Amino acid sequence: MNKCAQILESINIGIVIIDKDFCITEWNNWMTVYSNKTCEDVRGKSIFDVYPELDKKSFSRGCKAVFTFGNLVFLSSTLHKYLFPFKIQGSNSTFFTHMQQSCYLIPIRNDDDEVDHVMINVHDETENAVLDKQLKELTYIDGLTRAYNRRAFERRLQEEFARHKRTGIPLGIIMFDLDFFKIVNDTYGHQFGDKVLQNVVSACSDCLRTEDFLARYGGEEFVCLLTDQNIDQTRLVAERLRERIEQMTIEEGASSVSVTISAGIADSANCDNRVTLLKMADEGLYAAKRKGRNRVEESDK
Amino acid sequence: MSNKSSFFTEDETDALQELMNIAFGKAAAELAEIIDISVVLSFPKLETVKIQELPDFISGDLSINTKCNIVEQTYKGEAGGVAFLIFPFGSESDFLSLFHLDEEDELELFADADREILAEVGNILIGACVSKLFDLLKSPVIYTPPHAIIGQEFGDKFFKGRFSGDDCAIILKTSFFLSEKSVEGFLFLVNNQSSVGPIKHALAKLFESYE
Numbered sequence: 001m002n003k004c005a006q007i008l009e010s011i012n013i014g015i016v017i018i019d020k021d022f023c024i025t026e027w028n029n030w031m032t033v034y035s036n037k038t039c040e041d042v043r044g045k046s047i048f049d050v051y052p053e054l055d056k057k058s059f060s061r062g063c064k065a066v067f068t069f070g071n072l073v074f075l076s077s078t079l080h081k082y083l084f085p086f087k088i089q090g091s092n093s094t095f096f097t098h099m100q101q102s103c104y105l106i107p108i109r110n111d112d113d114e115v116d117h118v119m120i121n122v123h124d125e126t127e128n129a130v131l132d133k134q135l136k137e138l139t140y141i142d143g144l145t146r147a148y149n150r151r152a153f154e155r156r157l158q159e160e161f162a163r164h165k166r167t168g169i170p171l172g173i174i175m176f177d178l179d180f181f182k183i184v185n186d187t188y189g190h191q192f193g194d195k196v197l198q199n200v201v202s203a204c205s206d207c208l209r210t211e212d213f214l215a216r217y218g219g220e221e222f223v224c225l226l227t228d229q230n231i232d233q234t235r236l237v238a239e240r241l242r243e244r245i246e247q248m249t250i251e252e253g254a255s256s257v258s259v260t261i262s263a264g265i266a267d268s269a270n271c272d273n274r275v276t277l278l279k280m281a282d283e284g285l286y287a288a289k290r291k292g293r294n295r296v297e298e299s300d301k
Numbered sequence: 302m303s304n305k306s307s308f309f310t311e312d313e314t315d316a317l318q319e320l321m322n323i324a325f326g327k328a329a330a331e332l333a334e335i336i337d338i339s340v341v342l343s344f345p346k347l348e349t350v351k352i353q354e355l356p357d358f359i360s361g362d363l364s365i366n367t368k369c370n371i372v373e374q375t376y377k378g379e380a381g382g383v384a385f386l387i388f389p390f391g392s393e394s395d396f397l398s399l400f401h402l403d404e405e406d407e408l409e410l411f412a413d414a415d416r417e418i419l420a421e422v423g424n425i426l427i428g429a430c431v432s433k434l435f436d437l438l439k440s441p442v443i444y445t446p447p448h449a450i451i452g453q454e455f456g457d458k459f460f461k462g463r464f465s466g467d468d469c470a471i472i473l474k475t476s477f478f479l480s481e482k483s484v485e486g487f488l489f490l491v492n493n494q495s496s497v498g499p500i501k502h503a504l505a506k507l508f509e510s511y512e
Contacts, residue, residue, distance in 0.1 A: 070436075076421065
């Protein structure tokens with residue numbers, strides 16, 4: 001085996017070489033290990049026959065760019081997750097189903113200086129992606145309730161309000177807190193209070209769409225962002241949350257407790273900025289408290 | 302401010318300008334096919350300045366605000382250099398909406414993907430413009446991976462220690478109109494003194510081929 005072949009077979013990245021017809025000409029040992037397909041199995045075959053999953057826009061766009069312009073194309077794991085669908089075994093499989101990959105598409109020129117092959121370099125980024133996921137969880141998830149935390153909410157509000165400004169799509173907000181929660185804590189203890197908070201988040205999550213964003217704003221106060229929802233639609237959602245929580249009972253030994261929420265609602269109409277939107281919802285919450293609790297109100301100012 | 306005579310003669314500058322026009326015309330057509338959205342590249346305006354004059358040139362003539370997004374990519378070869386593609390700060394969200402990902406590639410919340418999408422888009426735009434130019438000059442180049450920075454000041458600090466005072470910046474001011482959305486970008490090619498010679502040589506050979 002010559003030196004180049006030894007390097008190709010021993011290097012700790014995947015290397016695949018395809019021609020202009022997308023037929024595989026090289027497939028190194030790293031690829032064999034993760035795909036269970038040898039070079040003999042795949043040589044001469046179209047890469048799309050071997051992996052139909054590669055027939056997607058980013059890959060074909062990248063290959064076209066390499067053949068046309070002769071430049072290097074990078075496909076990041078953040079944007080594309082993976083190119084080759086290699087299943088993950090072991091502990092990382094709890095985070096991802098497939099190996100996370102960053103890939104380079106690199107031009108290979110012939111003696112006439114024409115690009116006639118593309119080399120695909122595949123880097124395993126799973127470890128980094130797991131660490132990134134864990135870091136994001138620590139940064140943005142409330143440890144007790146598993147709802148998003150206030151930092152995540154502030155960021156999401158900024159992004160969603162900017163999107164509303166760009167597109168004109170309405171943005172609804174619900175701010176709510178648990179009525180007389182201090183009495184629950186004082187009567188049944190803080191551990192039971194924690195359980196109540198967890199149950200409230202679980203009940204709310206069941207009533208919300210996947211694109212809605214629920215966060216613990218602080219203590220027993222929560223906030224929910226509803227994309228593409230005006231004030232009437234936001235009121236319906238808030239009422240649904242209020243009713244769901246009112247009907248819920250939380251049991252701990254012989255104790256059984258029901259809680260209610262007061263909610264303030266607002267939408268992006270007539271709000272110049274995100275601070276005003278939040279302030280309007282907050283004023284609605286205090287209006288709901290003033291008017292007797294266990295209700296949904298808009299700002300009355 | 303500019304000091305064209307120290308790098309290229311008037312004829313060379315005119316020829317380079319003409320090559321840029323042809324290269325960018327070809328690049329726009331091929332880009333449109335590759336990225337599947339309509340692309341219009343304005344005719345580039347070519348100027349050359351010394352590298353130390355570039356920050357003043359950018360802030361003065363090109364009216365870029367203090368913060369901008371930068372995609373940087375090194376290309377190697379006889380006429381090698383560094384390409385900088387500059388977009389206004391905030392344009393990253395336009396790219397995210399323009400360059401649709403594959404349908405199965407739903408982004409996670411807080412994916413911090415702005416930098417990646419800027420690098421991928423910048424990589425293709427730089428590749429298209431730079432490769433067409435050097436193809437015409439018959440001086441092939443190879444590229445290193447792109448590097449994107451969001452919200453960077455493109456001033457003295459950015460260049461500090463990276464280039465020699467004698468290095469040359471070839472400035473190509475062009476506007477990208479992507480899918481009827483105007484995203485104005487500026488492309489700068491920074492070449493050191495040693496690569497100006499091969500560019501002049503390539504231009505001379507090109508002149509000869511037309512004689």
